[in-house]
Amino acid sequence: MRLSRDFYTRNTILVARDLLGKILVYNEGETIYKGKIVETEAYIGSKDDGAHFHKGLTHRTRIIDEVGGHIYIYTIYGMYLMFNIVAEEKGVHGAVLIRAIEPIEGIEKMYKNRYKKPYKNPSRREIINLTNGPGKFVMAYGIKKELYGADLVTDHRIWVEDGEKLSQDEIVRSKRINIDYAEMGRDYLLRFYIKDNPFVSKK
DNA sequence: CTGATGATGTTCT
DNA sequence: GAACATCATCAGA
Numbered sequence: 001m002r003l004s005r006d007f008y009t010r011n012t013i014l015v016a017r018d019l020l021g022k023i024l025v026y027n028e029g030e031t032i033y034k035g036k037i038v039e040t041e042a043y044i045g046s047k048d049d050g051a052h053f054h055k056g057l058t059h060r061t062r063i064i065d066e067v068g069g070h071i072y073i074y075t076i077y078g079m080y081l082m083f084n085i086v087a088e089e090k091g092v093h094g095a096v097l098i099r100a101i102e103p104i105e106g107i108e109k110m111y112k113n114r115y116k117k118p119y120k121n122p123s124r125r126e127i128i129n130l131t132n133g134p135g136k137f138v139m140a141y142g143i144k145k146e147l148y149g150a151d152l153v154t155d156h157r158i159w160v161e162d163g164e165k166l167s168q169d170e171i172v173r174s175k176r177i178n179i180d181y182a183e184m185g186r187d188y189l190l191r192f193y194i195k196d197n198p199f200v201s202k203k
Numbered sequence: 204c205t206g207a208t209g210a211t212g213t214t215c216t
Numbered sequence: 217g218a219a220c221a222t223c224a225t226c227a228g229a
Contacts, residue, residue, distance in 0.1 A: 041221070050221075060214060078212030080222050097221060135222050178221060 002159045003152070008068030012087040012094030015068065016042035017192045019085070019096060020171060023104065023161040026141050031109045033141045035101035035131060036163055039193040039200045041176045043084075045093035048190075050182030053093050064093045069153040073145055080135030081145060085152065085160075099177070099191070101137040102199040103130055110140035132199045170195050177202055 003022065008015060019037050026033040043051035052074070053061040063072050064086055072084040072095050087094040103110055108119040110130050131137035152159050176191045193200045 043221075052221080058215070074221090075213055077210080077220060077222055079210075082221060084221090099221085133222070139223095176221075181220085 001162050003162065005067070005069055005153050008085065008087055008152070009089050010068070010087065012044050012096060013042045013190065015085070015087040015094075016040040016096040016190065017171065017173075019098070019160070020192055020194055021163040021166045023163045024098065024101060024141075024158075025161055026143065026158045028142060028157070031106050031142075033110065034105035035103045035137065035141075037098055037100075037160075038102050038197045039098075039100035040191070041097040041099055042087075042190040042192075043095050043097065044190070048182070048185040048188065050176065050179040050185035050188070051093075051095070053095075057093070063149050064095055066090060066149075068094075069151055071147050071150045071152065071158070073143070073148045075145070076135070081138045081143065082134050083138050083143060097134060098137070099134045100193070100199050100201045101131040101140075102197060103127070103140070106141075109142075113142045114140050128198055133201045166194065 019040050022037050024035055024037055048054055053064050057065055060074055063070050066086055067090040068087045070086040072086055073081055076082055082097060084095040084097050087096055111119040111122060114130055130140045147158060150158055172193050172195050173189045174191050175187055175189060179186055
């Protein structure tokens, strides 16, 4: 079942944690992509200098002001798209970066999107490399910047479905990746991932 | 397996 | 003009 608004309008850290195990579905028209979310990071407003919107919103981050459930997509290093889900009520700023996914459906198409070659005798390494990073799963799904601002609660192309229930000891909490530039926020334990899942980007 | 390096262009100052 | 929530590739072990 598709997650409803009240899932997203909670505290950003809780949303990040509870997104683990949920299913991200993207219906591109020809292909339906499904995958289990296995790694997330929370970015919180005023107290987090690791967040893009720490000093207020800009044109790029304007969607963060919307009610939870909207999609925040941006380009990093000129080449890669990062996929985030806005959390909290309208006017409260928080977002969750989806860092890794375990493919469930549409795997052959993901393979073609990533490697530009036919799906044939894929190695285990190739399969894991499909979606084990924030830029990688976006490429695998074929997600474009046009989805900026889409609403996961109402959009007909993309949404999140309920998945398996995880027990407390399957969830690992740690520091976020590649935010050493943040003086305050670099040591916040705002990254969550599913223990021992091979698609998690980094131990 | 690990660590180092270069690619590449949008965003904000 | 600098910074950047990354990835692919390559060298070395």
